[in-house]
Amino acid sequence: MDVKEAKEAEEVKGANKVKEANEVKEALKIEKRCYQCNKKLKMINFTCRCEHKFCIIHQNPHNHNCSYDSKANLQLKLKIENPQTIHQKLVKI
Numbered sequence: 001m002d003v004k005e006a007k008e009a010e011e012v013k014g015a016n017k018v019k020e021a022n023e024v025k026e027a028l029k030i031e032k033r034c035y036q037c038n039k040k041l042k043m044i045n046f047t048c049r050c051e052h053k054f055c056i057i058h059q060n061p062h063n064h065n066c067s068y069d070s071k072a073n074l075q076l077k078l079k080i081e082n083p084q085t086i087h088q089k090l091v092k093i
């Protein structure tokens with residue numbers, strides 16, 4: 001067994017471990033992603049009461065199946081998905 005070779009291999013292993021850890025840290029720091037659509041979030045992002053981050057589209061609890069306060073969420077969903085509301089919007093345009 002070549003002692004020098006074994007030592008080198010261990011050093012490479014250690015270096016890779018440190019590099020990986022740093023990469024994970026960086027990724028967590030920079031890349032915030034929407035919990036719903038996995039879209040990259042830059043300056044604009046929203047943290048919901050369910051403690052997940054979301055883009056503008058999914059910031060509302062009813063847009064990401066929010067696990068927080070599901071009763072109120074259901075009522076809101078019924079309101080939002082009311083066909084009359086959609087119809088009014090279409091007429092306006």
Ligand SMILES: [Zn+2]
Nearest residue numbers: 034037055058
């Ligand atoms: Zn999203």
Ligand SMILES: [Zn+2]
Nearest residue numbers: 048049050066
């Ligand atoms: Zn939520």
